[in-house]
Amino acid sequence: MAQLPLSKEEILEKFGPHQKHEPPGGWDFSVQDPDSKVKTHCCFCGQGCGIILKTKDNQVIGFDPWEAFPFNKGKLCPKGVKRYMQGSHPDRLVYPMENRPGIGYERISWEEAYTKIIEAINRIQGQHGKDAFALLSGVSLTNEKSYLIGKFARVALQTANLDYNGRLCMVSAGAGNKKAFGIDRAANSWADILETDLILCTGTNVSECAPITTDYIWKARDRGAKLIVVDPRMTPIARTADLYLPVRPGTDVYLFNTILNLMIEAGDIDFDFVNNHTVGFEDIKKTVAKYSPQDCEKVTGVPAANIIKAAEWWGRARRSFLLHARGIEHHTKGVDNVLSCINIVLASGRIGRTGCGYGTITGQGNGQGGREQGHKCDQLPGNRDITNPEHRKYVAGVWGIDEKELPGKGLSAQEIVNDIHAGKIKGLLSICFNPLVSLPDTQFTEEALKKLDFYVAIDFFLNETARYANIILPGSLHEEDEGTATTAEGRVVRIQSAVTPPGEAKIDWHIFQDLAKRLGREKYFSFQKSEDIFNEMRVASHGGTADYYGITYGMIEKKMGVFWPCPEVGHPGTPRLFEDKKFYFPDGKARFNTVEYRPSADVINEEYPVYLTTGRVIFHYLSGAQTRRIGFLTDQCPDPYVEIHPRLADDHDIKDGDIVRITSRRGSIDLKAKVVKTIRPDTVFVPYHWPDEKSINRLTQRALDPVSKIPEFKMSAVRIEKIS
Numbered sequence: 246m247a248q249l250p251l252s253k254e255e256i257l258e259k260f261g262p263h264q265k266h267e268p269p270g271g272w273d274f275s276v277q278d279p280d281s282k283v284k285t286h287c288c289f290c291g292q293g294c295g296i297i298l299k300t301k302d303n304q305v306i307g308f309d310p311w312e313a314f315p316f317n318k319g320k321l322c323p324k325g326v327k328r329y330m331q332g333s334h335p336d337r338l339v340y341p342m343e344n345r346p347g348i349g350y351e352r353i354s355w356e357e358a359y360t361k362i363i364e365a366i367n368r369i370q371g372q373h374g375k376d377a378f379a380l381l382s383g384v385s386l387t388n389e390k391s392y393l394i395g396k397f398a399r400v401a402l403q404t405a406n407l408d409y410n411g412r413l414c415m416v417s418a419g420a421g422n423k424k425a426f427g428i429d430r431a432a433n434s435w436a437d438i439l440e441t442d443l444i445l446c447t448g449t450n451v452s453e454c455a456p457i458t459t460d461y462i463w464k465a466r467d468r469g470a471k472l473i474v475v476d477p478r479m480t481p482i483a484r485t486a487d488l489y490l491p492v493r494p495g496t497d498v499y500l501f502n503t504i505l506n507l508m509i510e511a512g513d514i515d516f517d518f519v520n521n522h523t524v525g526f527e528d529i530k531k532t533v534a535k536y537s538p539q540d541c542e543k544v545t546g547v548p549a550a551n552i553i554k555a556a557e558w559w560g561r562a563r564r565s566f567l568l569h570a571r572g573i574e575h576h577t578k579g580v581d582n583v584l585s586c587i588n589i590v591l592a593s594g595r596i597g598r599t600g601c602g603y604g605t606i607t608g609q610g611n612g613q614g615g616r617e618q619g620h621k622c623d624q625l626p627g628n629r630d631i632t633n634p635e636h637r638k639y640v641a642g643v644w645g646i647d648e649k650e651l652p653g654k655g656l657s658a659q660e661i662v663n664d665i666h667a668g669k670i671k672g673l674l675s676i677c678f679n680p681l682v683s684l685p686d687t688q689f690t691e692e693a694l695k696k697l698d699f700y701v702a703i704d705f706f707l708n709e710t711a712r713y714a715n716i717i718l719p720g721s722l723h724e725e726d727e728g729t730a731t732t733a734e735g736r737v738v739r740i741q742s743a744v745t746p747p748g749e750a751k752i753d754w755h756i757f758q759d760l761a762k763r764l765g766r767e768k769y770f771s772f773q774k775s776e777d778i779f780n781e782m783r784v785a786s787h788g789g790t791a792d793y794y795g796i797t798y799g800m801i802e803k804k805m806g807v808f809w810p811c812p813e814v815g816h817p818g819t820p821r822l823f824e825d826k827k828f829y830f831p832d833g834k835a836r837f838n839t840v841e842y843r844p845s846a847d848v849i850n851e852e853y854p855v856y857l858t859t860g861r862v863i864f865h866y867l868s869g870a871q872t873r874r875i876g877f878l879t880d881q882c883p884d885p886y887v888e889i890h891p892r893l894a895d896d897h898d899i900k901d902g903d904i905v906r907i908t909s910r911r912g913s914i915d916l917k918a919k920v921v922k923t924i925r926p927d928t929v930f931v932p933y934h935w936p937d938e939k940s941i942n943r944l945t946q947r948a949l950d951p952v953s954k955i956p957e958f959k960m961s962a963v964r965i966e967k968i969s
């Protein structure tokens with residue numbers, strides 16, 4: 246059923262993928278009399294920068310800096326500057342389409358589309374059970390949509406199998422945060438970065454992926470703060486570091502356990518904090534005792550002297566701030582990596598005070614909020630646990646259903662695709678997710694998509710996965726709907742609608758309400774506006790760790806954002822967690838979690854001797870479905886490439902610009918070599934923002950972290966050869 250109706254060439258001709266949007270004569274920024282100016286936020290990355298959009302004739306035609314917004318104070322990165330060009334893009338999906346085998350995509354009416362979708366849901370669920378129809382969602386979506394989709398899956402579709410693209414992103418950090426602190430949020434607002442004396446960044450390309458954070462780090466450095474960066478690549482932020490540790494991919498636990506051991510040996514431990522506010526220190530002390538700097542050098546490739554220096558700096562700092570992102574989280578030991586970092590924060594006792602903090606840098610636009618409000622296969626709103634009877638009872642009560650009707654824990658994103666491949670899941674609804682590009686092992690994902698009985702995709706562009714859909718529904722951009730998002734800092738901000746969706750495109754959440762109605766569940770989905778959804782979400786989150794109850798639209802607008810937890814109306818919000826040294830466990834104490842180093846899933850050997858790691862460039866966003874359509878951004882970085890150290894390049898007679906074949910146990914890809922001294926000689930790096938033959942995920946593997954179920958995007962074993 247789900248198969249390509251057109252050849253790939255025909256699709257490319259019809260829809261892109263590189264259809265750039267640049268009006269003849271370029272863009273005119275000089276419009277003096279826009280119809281409106283709307284204060285909202287860039288929804289590409291989790292920084293959530295404030296921006297003022299200018300509109301004319303129901304189109305976003307430019308922007309002004311929003312200087313007053315406290316996080317970015319008017320600053321934006323190249324993606325934020327060009328984001329508005331998506332709105333009137335010629336590739337926008339503006340009416341529902343059906344894939345008619347042998348014919349291609351044909352325009353259909355919304356009513357026809359809905360009828361076919363409901364028929365397919367009823368047929369598949371009738372024959373194979375409720376869970377045979379799955380839902381994949383994404384956290385570029387607002388809090389309101391995330392919440393509504395969570396409720397839709399459980400109350401309307403009644404499937405356990407709902408998961409989201411954050412499963413490829415934030416889940417290792419989320420699981421680690423919950424294990425150590427009992428709550429999943431950056432512990433501080435970024436204001437504390439400005440006040441700190443030592444910043445440690447590991448596994449994060451701050452300058453390209455969280456560009457505004459660079460500004461915070463550099464302001465701290467201007468005050469004399471030191472910076473340590475841990476990364477196999479000397480990224481732009483690493484080039485400004487006081488100490489750079491070029492760690493071998495997949496070895497962070499070894500490094501952080503060694504640092505902790507050195508701190509213990511030197512007596513650089515805050516025993517007052519450790520004894521009174523944590524549990525588990527004695528266990529971890531025993532475990533890390535065997536981690537020596539000499540062994541650590543062998544495993545991580547970082548010189549022992551620099552490991553010792555890092556331990557001394559961290560051990561003796563007066564104030565410190567640790568930041569990490571996907572570089573340590575995208576591993577089959579992603580959760581352990583995160584815990585090993587948190588352990589050195591807890592041992593130092595430097596948390597919950599001015600200039601003392603910790604945070605994972607959230608990825609997608611609403612990567613924080615979207616992981617709180619019941620969007621995950623194991624979660625209910627307020628970051629509640631779907632397997633906890635009390636949590637179930639509370640949320641069922643808010644929704645007005647019997648607790649027994651609530652499905653249980655479902656499969657995670659990769660596991661859903663595995664079950665589609667195995668023929669167990671037959672139907673799929675996806676929104677805001679492009680798994681064909683973003684999941685590992687592309688060939689496997691493609692095989693799975695071809696096996697689906699029925700697939701409906703909601704998007705504003707025809708992304709590569711949606712090529713396999715039976716029905717495609719045109720949804721909305723952030724600029725076309727209102728709501729809230731929660732930024733990397735934990736700040737809940739207001740997304741304002743500037744224009745209405747073009748053509749017959751609909752606001753995303755209206756589509757879910759329409760479907761719920763046709764599934765006979767209208768009673769539970771009769772929201773009139775986003776604020777109604779938010780208000781129900783506040784109640785559903787109340788009493789959970791991610792408590793939004795006290796936050797209102799009015800308060801967010803007045804204060805330019807409110808930090809959760811905010812459990813009561815009138816509560817000021819919580820920019821800095823743990824000020825009272827109370828952690829979110831019954832005894833109020835934080836947890837040391839003992840972790841041991843273990844190797845990555847893919848094995849380096851003679852046949853596959855090189856480490857491949859993957860990630861991002863500043864000009865593109867995620868699967869590239871959005872940024873590959875924006876002229877300026879595509880011009881800056883039209884194609885993927887492979888970063889190779891001169892020594893490794895020499896070994897293979899590779900010169901800058903040569904075409905290199907990279908081969909893993911899953912597949913091969915041919916890319917242009919970028920010979921750079923800023924990467925370890927045993928490692929190559931490829932950005933992942935492209936589909937088809939340019940997709941590096943043809944080489945990555947489906948091995949998952951056992952706890953978080955995140956795939957190991959950051960380490961594959963490969964070989965390289967010159968082919969031209």
Ligand SMILES: Nc1nc2c(c(=O)[nH]1)N[C@H]1C(S)=C(S)[C@@H](COP(=O)(O)OP(=O)(O)OC[C@H]3O[C@@H](n4cnc5c(=O)[nH]c(N)nc54)[C@H](O)[C@@H]3O)O[C@H]1N2
Pocket residue numbers: 290291414447448449450451453454455475476477478480492493494495496497570571572573607608609858859860861862863864865866867930959
């Ligand atoms: N320009 C841009 N910005 C983005 C995005 C985007 O697509 N483009 N996406 C957003 C999203 S969703 C996310 S998740 C974030 C991601 O933000 P980041 O995590 O900062 O970005 P990545 O490029 O995925 O990886 C970060 C770094 O990890 C390093 N690394 C690889 N393996 C290891 C390892 O084993 N240990 C250590 N210590 N480091 C390692 C890589 O060399 C890389 O420099 O960015 C957000 N911002």
Ligand SMILES: Nc1nc2c(c(=O)[nH]1)N[C@H]1C(S)=C(S)[C@@H](COP(=O)(O)OP(=O)(O)OC[C@H]3O[C@@H](n4cnc5c(=O)[nH]c(N)nc54)[C@H](O)[C@@H]3O)O[C@H]1N2
Pocket residue numbers: 383385386387410411413414415571575608609676677678679680682683684685703704705706708720721722723753859860861866867868869870871933941942945958
């Ligand atoms: N090799 C490798 N693979 C990776 C990573 C890596 O570092 N290396 N990183 C992983 C990470 S961290 C992430 S977050 C994932 C991301 O992977 P995906 O979530 O698959 O990537 P996106 O490009 O965000 O795809 C989202 C789709 O949603 C659409 N969309 C965006 N906003 C909205 C909206 O508001 N409404 C609707 N209806 N549609 C919307 C876009 O047009 C796009 O087609 O990729 C992962 N894959």
Ligand code: SF4
Pocket residue numbers: 287288289290291292293294320321322323324325326455456457
């Ligand atoms: S840093 Fe992130 S939120 Fe800010 S402008 Fe760039 S992409 Fe948008």
Ligand SMILES: [Mo]
Pocket residue numbers: 413414415608609
């Ligand atoms: Mo992400």
